[in-house]
Amino acid sequence: MIKAQRGTKDILPGDILTWQKIEKTARELFQNANYKEIRTPIFESTELFARGVGDSTDIVNKEMYTFSVGGQNKDESSITLRPENTAGVVRAYIEHGFNRLSAPVKLWYFGPMFRYERPQKGRQRQFHQIGAEMFGAESPSADAEMIALVSKFLNKIGIEGLVAEINSLGCPKCRGEYKERIKETLKPYLDRLCDDCKVRYEKNPLRMLDCKNEDCIRIFEDEEVKKVILADFICEECREHYNDVKKYLDILNIKYQENKMLVRGLDYYTKTVFEIKSSVLGSQSAVAGGGRYDGLVEMLGGEKTPAVGFALGVERLFELVEHIEQSKLDYFVVSNMQDKALETVQMLRDKGYSADFDFQNRKFSKQLEKAGKIAKRAVIIGEDEVTGGYYTVKNLETGEQTKLQKSSL
Ligand code: HAM
Numbered sequence: 001m002i003k004a005q006r007g008t009k010d011i012l013p014g015d016i017l018t019w020q021k022i023e024k025t026a027r028e029l030f031q032n033a034n035y036k037e038i039r040t041p042i043f044e045s046t047e048l049f050a051r052g053v054g055d056s057t058d059i060v061n062k063e064m065y066t067f068s069v070g071g072q073n074k075d076e077s078s079i080t081l082r083p084e085n086t087a088g089v090v091r092a093y094i095e096h097g098f099n100r101l102s103a104p105v106k107l108w109y110f111g112p113m114f115r116y117e118r119p120q121k122g123r124q125r126q127f128h129q130i131g132a133e134m135f136g137a138e139s140p141s142a143d144a145e146m147i148a149l150v151s152k153f154l155n156k157i158g159i160e161g162l163v164a165e166i167n168s169l170g171c172p173k174c175r176g177e178y179k180e181r182i183k184e185t186l187k188p189y190l191d192r193l194c195d196d197c198k199v200r201y202e203k204n205p206l207r208m209l210d211c212k213n214e215d216c217i218r219i220f221e222d223e224e225v226k227k228v229i230l231a232d233f234i235c236e237e238c239r240e241h242y243n244d245v246k247k248y249l250d251i252l253n254i255k256y257q258e259n260k261m262l263v264r265g266l267d268y269y270t271k272t273v274f275e276i277k278s279s280v281l282g283s284q285s286a287v288a289g290g291g292r293y294d295g296l297v298e299m300l301g302g303e304k305t306p307a308v309g310f311a312l313g314v315e316r317l318f319e320l321v322e323h324i325e326q327s328k329l330d331y332f333v334v335s336n337m338q339d340k341a342l343e344t345v346q347m348l349r350d351k352g353y354s355a356d357f358d359f360q361n362r363k364f365s366k367q368l369e370k371a372g373k374i375a376k377r378a379v380i381i382g383e384d385e386v387t388g389g390y391y392t393v394k395n396l397e398t399g400e401q402t403k404l405q406k407s408s409l
Contacts, residue, residue, distance in 0.1 A: 007117070007125025009315075017324040022314060023110060025156050026130045033149060035108040035132055040088040042112065043067075046078040052087030052300055054267025056203035058196075059083045063115040081114035084266070086293065086309055087300070089133050094302035103136025110314075122284030122316050131290075131311030135297065138306040140241050143272040143292055144248035146310050150276055150288045151254050153312070159278075159320050162287065163255045166274045167262040168242040169206065170234040172295065178233035179205045185228040189219045206263045212283070220261075230260050241271050268293040272308070281316055288312040332375035333357040334367040340381045344391070348379070348409065372396050379409070 004010060011019055030037070046066050053059050065081040082088050089107055092098075098105045110130045117123050132149060134142050147164050154162055169175055182205045186193070190201060194213040201208060209220065209229060219225060234242065249256050256274075264273045273291035281287070290310025297305035330353040335341040341357040348355035356374075358367045364382075371378040371394075380392040391409060394401045 005125065007119035007123075009124060009126075014326065015318070015323070017326060018318060018321060019314070021324055022130070022157060022317060022321065026108070026110060026153060029149065029153050029156060030108040030132060033106070033145070035106040038089060038092060038107045038109050039111070040082075040085065040092050040109070042114075043079045043081050044088050044091065046080040048087050048091055048300070049080050049083060052090065052268065052296060053084065054204070056200070056207070057265055057267055059115060059265060063117055065114045065116055083115045084113055084311065085109055085111065085129060085131055086133060086266075086268070086296070086311070089309075090296055090300050090302070090307070093133075093135055093305075094297065094300060098135065099297075099303050099305060104142065105135040106132070107135075108132040120284070122281050122313075122319070124315060128314035129311040130314060131309060133307060133309035135305050135307045137308070138294075140244035140272070141248055142306075142308050143241075143245045144252060144254075146290055146308050147245075147249060147256070147274055148252050148254055150290075150310055150312065154276070154287070157317070157321050159317075162276050162278055163257055164249075164274050164276050165259040165262050166245070166249075166256050166272065167259055168234050168238055168245075168271050169263065169269050169273055169291075170238045171270050174233055174235040174238055175206070178231075181228055181231070181233070182206070182208070185225055186219070189225070192219060204267065207265070209261045209263045210265075238271055245272050264289060264291060268296040268299075270294045274310070278316075278320055281319060284316065286313070287316050287320065329354045329356055329375040331355040331377050331379050332367075332371035333379045333381065334364065334371055335381035336361060336364060337381060337386070340386065344379060344381065351409070368394075 046064070049064060050060055055061070064083055067079050069077045069079060089109065093105065108131065111128065112126050113129050114126050116125055119125060132146065134146065147166070151164065170178065183201060186201065186208070190198065192215060193201065193208070194211060194216050197208045197211050197213070197216050208216065211217070220229060246256070262273055262275060269291040271292045271294070275286045275289040277285040278287055279285065288310055292306070292308040294306045297303065297307060331348050333341045333344050333355065335357070338361055345355045345357050358370065368378060376396060378394040378396055380394060385391055390403045390405055392401055393404050
């Protein structure tokens, strides 16, 4: 038997109503906040992610589904299934000259992403994200709007009590000094760090801070090391921006916790970063993550454009929301006359009712049994009904039966 690929999941009919509710809630929320939907391709040039997400990230180094197509020169034709959608949306923003539109440009998306990760609870190789990106707004109020949107979305979908963790990674200028200080401080511990952190030490020292390896965590908890990690490194401008984000969150009554160790797994962030976590989800606790990325549009060939955004993991969200059961059909037509059944079902559907019948024309009692399982009411059409020109309608919850004229169904 051929099975679904490891780390992928079929979304089965029993779960689909919950998925649809999540999608519908997102669509309404974004429309309400003046975001327009964008649908970009599922694959892009590999270079987009290598440059956009950053070639020192785990995503680019270990987790990309990269193909070389048509046996052509790999460098010319290398494509990758999108591991996230910020880079793709930025590419589209530049390609379609969205910088000429009145700023800010507010976009949202829903769709599958692909990362070659070790599958485990909350971590799949194909998963879905709902995300939003805002281009052209430098103001900290845009950062606050993003966090407010996630928080509103979670409330609307019925998830209460999740708190946003926030941090500021500063700008490339102030962060540069901070990186150097971290490296200097961790130099004596270098051979005790895990293999991944040894690489991060060289390529992307801040990424060491959210390493899950116990030995690394122990090192970061050392008094002297901690002092450097927790030091206030950001410059005046970044500090003011961060303070304003917090001020706006307070005004909006959105709960947050500052977490100095929050560095995120993508390279493009500047200033504000945030994550929403849930303890119910175990080790893969982040439901959503995002932040500001003021350098990415320029880095990918566009004009210098401030930007901020987030993405929510739908599978993780699914674990937290109350699931919706499929509701019963309004009618099931029970008859051994296929023509009458077919015609009546059509008429009921035309009137806006959900209705079905037995295509196999099984025994009357079998059909009635099935009706009892899947419908609220049965429309019974036997010889008597045809000669008398009426329907018998049985309420399958109370057992009550009534005779109805065809026109009054
Ligand atoms: P991210 O933190 O990599 O950010 O992913 C966002 C969310 O996607 C995570 O919080 C998680 O819920 C979900 N997620 C990530 N990987 C997996 C996986 N393997 N299986 C299941 N769910 C997963 C981004 O992707 C950024 N593009 C967010 C952003 C938008 N930043 C600015 N704009």
